[in-house]
Amino acid sequence: MDSLWAVLDSIPEDSIAVTVYLLGSFIALLCWYGVAKRLPKLLGGMTWIIMFAILLTPTVSEGNNASIAPAIFGLLFGVLTKDQALVWANLSLILFVLGICMVLGYLWSKYTANKASNVVHNKTSPL
Structure with a gap:
């Protein structure tokens, strides 16, 4: 057990915090995917993108120990102050992240719809 604490003491605190935050965001998005896939396709995709943008949009915090932080924390701090x-x-x-993800989601839905229609078209084709 002491060796585990020694290993954790050798890792910078910022790295541990970012790793825990990213892992927690991944778990939250994975759980939300389970909910979103039961919703209508458009609504489920949009809510997942909104969750992604809220959780994972980065910004730079202010102050003496400025580093990368989630933008939602800066937004909440700005509202409180x-x-x-x-x-x-x-x-x-x-x-901005929400808009980029919405455009990518739209393009992905068009790509999958086109791919699905080509598969159906090729199966019904006599050649």
């Missing part, structure tokens, strides 16, 4: 610039900076980052 009534710092409009902080709110808009973090909200714009989240909306």
Whole structure:
């Protein structure tokens, strides 16, 4: 047990925090996928993308020990401190990621629909 603590003491705290955050976000998105696949396809996909954008949009925190942080924390901190610039900076980052993911989701749905129609077309073709 002491060797486990020695190994953990040798790893920087920032690396542990980022790893735990990413693993927790992955688990939350995986759980939400279980819910989203039971919803209508469009609604399920959109809610998963919204969860992804909220959980995983990065920003840079301010202060002496500035590092990468989730934008939702900056947004909430800005709302609590009534710092409009902080709110808009973090909200714009989240909306940017949301927009990019929505465009990619739209393109992916068109690609899969086209692929499915080509499979059906090729099966019904006499050649």
